Amino acid sequence: MCRNIRPLFNFEPPVTNDEVHAAALQYVRKISGINKPSQANEAAFLAAVEAVAAASQRLLNSLETSAPPKDRAVEAAKARARSAQRFARPVNTMR
Secondary structure, eight states: OOTTOOOOSSEESOOOHHHHHHHHHHHHHHHHTOSSOOHHHHHHHHHHHHHHHHHHHHHHHHOOOSSOOEEHHHHHHHHHHHHHHHTOOOOOOOO
């Protein structure tokens, strides 16, 4: 999965249309291998983004859970902590 696509389900506040569209755009860019389509491919590219966004929104609207909604700020802090730990510079103990 593309690392830039984030989970969108069960958050408070709920996901916005812009977030769904951004995830759809990232997905279409990833599978097509095209970051910015040529004029010849632009219509097909944009149609694919809209189709993926619509399907994603339908999916998110139909999912159910008994888990409490996650807080975006808390989840972002956890992600930053994981990233800091993962990419921490090793300490050179031998000088």
